[in-house]
Amino acid sequence: MKELEYPFDGSSIMRRKVAVKRELLSDGTPRIKKKIAVLGGSTTNHIVSLLELFLLNFGIEPEFYQSEYNKFYEEAVFGSPELDSFAPDLIYIHTTSRNLTMLPESPAEDEQQVSQRLEEQFGIFRQVWESLSQHFSCPVIQNNFELPLLRRTGSYDGWGVTGHSAFIQRLNVMLSDHARKNASFYIHDINYLSAVCGLEKWHDAEAWYLYKYAMSTSVIPDLAYSLACVIKSIYGRNRKVIALDLDNTLWGGVIGDDGQEGIEIGPETASGQSFSEFQRYIKGYKDYGVLLTVCSKNEEENAVLGLEHPSSVLRPSDFVSIKANWEQKDKNISETAEELSLGTDSFVFIDDNPAECAIVEGQLPMVRTVSFKDVHEAMYKLSRSGCFEVTSVSADDLHRSEMYAANAKRTAQQKNFSSYGDYLLSLEMKAEICGFLPVYISRITQLTNKSNQFNLTTRRYTENEIRQAGQSDDHICLCGRLEDKFGDNGIVSVVIGKCRNTELDIELWLMSCRVLKRDMELAMLDELVRLARSKGITRINGFYYKTPKNRMVSELYGSFGFKRDELKENGDSIWHLNINDYSNKNKVIKIKEQGEQL
Structure with a gap:
C-alpha cells in the first residue's frame, strides 16, 4: 500500500489506522503469521497498532502480546504464564532512556564509580536478554537509547565523566558489542531515529506525564516503521535489486545528446560531485549483496559509454543486467526479474522522472519506486525506506553480484548445446553436501527465510532453531554448496528431516532459484537417502504446502519417484518413498569427498 511506504504521512495513518488495517486484510495478499511479544518500559498501545499496519504491508501478519506497563524486567526474568502460553516467535523490548535507573547522580562521582554504574545498568538488560533466550530461543530486538533533550552542563554532558549523554553513548556501545556477539539479538537504533526526527520533536513531557509514552x-x-523494517529483514522480506535510470540519475545530462565528455560526474563541478557521491552510495549496496541493474531509455552503446566515463564510480561490471533500449521501463523490469528468477517485489526502481515512476507503479505495483529532485533526496529516501535493512551479513551476500553475473555466462553457454545433459556436464559442477557447519549457519538461516519458489513447506527458522536442528540426533540436516567452472554459487540448498522410528519426515526442502534445473536437488536426495539408511530408516515422507509462489515444486516429489498418499482440496499433498531399492539419481554433479576441496 503506497500510503504505508516511506515517506508517509504519519498523522494520516494514525487517523485512518482502522480503515487501513481493514483494507490490508482484505487485499488477498499472502502473509506469513508471526507472534510478537512487546515488553514495554512505557506505554506501547499506539506503537503496536501502527507496527501491525507496517508489518501487514511487508507481508507479515502479526499477533501481539503486550506486557503490563513497565513490567518488561519482571516478565522476562521471573516469567509470566501468559507470555509462556503465547509462545512468541519474536520479542521486542521497548525501553528508552526513561528506563535507565543507574545514571550518575553527582558530579563528585569518579570514573570507577560511573563505570560500576554502567556495568550494573548493562547487567540489568543482559539479565533480561539471557532469560528470554533461555525460555524462548527466538529473535530478540532491543532498542538502544536516545539522548536527553535537556543538558545541565552543555557540551560537557556529552564527554564528562558524569554526563548523562556520555553515559548513554557508552551504554549504546555495550549494546552494540553484545549484538555482534550473540546471534538472534538485534538492536533497533532509536538513537539514530530520535536524532533524524529531532530531539525537540522526539521528547514530549506531556505525553510522558499524561499517558506514559516515552516519545511524542x-x-x-x-x-x-523503523521497527517493522528490522522485523521484515529478520524474516527475509527485504528487497534484492536496485534498478537504475541513467541520465540525470547516475550522471547529469543526457549521454545521447551530450556525449561522454559532456555529462556531469566527477570533482570538476558541484553537480558532478553529487552524482559521484550518489554512485558511491549505490555501490555500497552492491557490496552488501544487493543486485544492481540498469533500466534506461537509451542506446546500449551510449549507456555503456556513460558507465565507462573516467570519473564513473559504477562500471558496467557492477551490474548484473543492463537494459538500455526504447522499451517501456516496466517491460524491462519484468524481463530482468524473469532472467534473475526473482519476483518484481524484489525490485526498487530509481528514476529522476516521476512520470516514469508512476508508469512502473501502475503496471508493476509490487515494485518500490524512488523519484527525486536531487540525488541527495534519493539517497535519503532509500536510506529511510528500509528496503535493504541488514540484520546479518553472510559470505554469500558479499559475492552475490558475482554469482548472478556468472549465471548469465551459464545461460549464454547453454545456447551452444543441443543436448541439455551435455550442457550440464560442460559446467563441470562440483558440490559439497554436509551437515549444518557453524560457518554456514547464517546463510542457511537466510535461505530458510528468503526462499519462496523452490520451497516445499516454506517453514521459517531462526538462527538458534537452525543450530539446534543441526545438533539434534533426531534430525538429518543437509546443506548443499555448488560450484562450477564459472564460479561458486555458495550454499544453495537446505533439507531438514525429522526421524520417527524407521521413517523420516521432511520438514524443510528448499533451493535457491539461481541453480534451478542443475540437478542439485537430485544430489541432495541421494545424500539424504544415504544418511537415512545409516540410521535404519526405510521410508521418507514428503510434504508439499501450497503457497502462491511455490507452485513450481508441487510435483517435485513425484519427479523423485515418491508415491502420493494424499491430495487436499487446498492443493497441499503428502508423499512417501520406500528407500530399500533406491538408486542414486545424480549423474552430472561431482560430490566432494570428506576433506576434499571444492
Missing part, C-alpha cells in the same frame, strides 16, 4: 505521539509512526 507524532513520531510513533516513524518508530513503528
Whole structure:
C-alpha cells in the first residue's frame, strides 16, 4: 500500500489506522503469521497498532502480546504464564532512556564509580536478554537509547565523566558489542531515529506525564516503521535489486545528446560531485549483496559509454543486467526479474522522472519506486525506506553480484548445446553436501527465510532453531554448496528431516532459484537417502504446502519417484518413498569427498 511506504504521512495513518488495517486484510495478499511479544518500559498501545499496519504491508501478519506497563524486567526474568502460553516467535523490548535507573547522580562521582554504574545498568538488560533466550530461543530486538533533550552542563554532558549523554553513548556501545556477539539479538537504533526526527520533536513531557509514552505521539509512526523494517529483514522480506535510470540519475545530462565528455560526474563541478557521491552510495549496496541493474531509455552503446566515463564510480561490471533500449521501463523490469528468477517485489526502481515512476507503479505495483529532485533526496529516501535493512551479513551476500553475473555466462553457454545433459556436464559442477557447519549457519538461516519458489513447506527458522536442528540426533540436516567452472554459487540448498522410528519426515526442502534445473536437488536426495539408511530408516515422507509462489515444486516429489498418499482440496499433498531399492539419481554433479576441496 503506497500510503504505508516511506515517506508517509504519519498523522494520516494514525487517523485512518482502522480503515487501513481493514483494507490490508482484505487485499488477498499472502502473509506469513508471526507472534510478537512487546515488553514495554512505557506505554506501547499506539506503537503496536501502527507496527501491525507496517508489518501487514511487508507481508507479515502479526499477533501481539503486550506486557503490563513497565513490567518488561519482571516478565522476562521471573516469567509470566501468559507470555509462556503465547509462545512468541519474536520479542521486542521497548525501553528508552526513561528506563535507565543507574545514571550518575553527582558530579563528585569518579570514573570507577560511573563505570560500576554502567556495568550494573548493562547487567540489568543482559539479565533480561539471557532469560528470554533461555525460555524462548527466538529473535530478540532491543532498542538502544536516545539522548536527553535537556543538558545541565552543555557540551560537557556529552564527554564528562558524569554526563548523562556520555553515559548513554557508552551504554549504546555495550549494546552494540553484545549484538555482534550473540546471534538472534538485534538492536533497533532509536538513537539514530530520535536524532533524524529531532530531539525537540522526539521528547514530549506531556505525553510522558499524561499517558506514559516515552516519545511524542507524532513520531510513533516513524518508530513503528523503523521497527517493522528490522522485523521484515529478520524474516527475509527485504528487497534484492536496485534498478537504475541513467541520465540525470547516475550522471547529469543526457549521454545521447551530450556525449561522454559532456555529462556531469566527477570533482570538476558541484553537480558532478553529487552524482559521484550518489554512485558511491549505490555501490555500497552492491557490496552488501544487493543486485544492481540498469533500466534506461537509451542506446546500449551510449549507456555503456556513460558507465565507462573516467570519473564513473559504477562500471558496467557492477551490474548484473543492463537494459538500455526504447522499451517501456516496466517491460524491462519484468524481463530482468524473469532472467534473475526473482519476483518484481524484489525490485526498487530509481528514476529522476516521476512520470516514469508512476508508469512502473501502475503496471508493476509490487515494485518500490524512488523519484527525486536531487540525488541527495534519493539517497535519503532509500536510506529511510528500509528496503535493504541488514540484520546479518553472510559470505554469500558479499559475492552475490558475482554469482548472478556468472549465471548469465551459464545461460549464454547453454545456447551452444543441443543436448541439455551435455550442457550440464560442460559446467563441470562440483558440490559439497554436509551437515549444518557453524560457518554456514547464517546463510542457511537466510535461505530458510528468503526462499519462496523452490520451497516445499516454506517453514521459517531462526538462527538458534537452525543450530539446534543441526545438533539434534533426531534430525538429518543437509546443506548443499555448488560450484562450477564459472564460479561458486555458495550454499544453495537446505533439507531438514525429522526421524520417527524407521521413517523420516521432511520438514524443510528448499533451493535457491539461481541453480534451478542443475540437478542439485537430485544430489541432495541421494545424500539424504544415504544418511537415512545409516540410521535404519526405510521410508521418507514428503510434504508439499501450497503457497502462491511455490507452485513450481508441487510435483517435485513425484519427479523423485515418491508415491502420493494424499491430495487436499487446498492443493497441499503428502508423499512417501520406500528407500530399500533406491538408486542414486545424480549423474552430472561431482560430490566432494570428506576433506576434499571444492
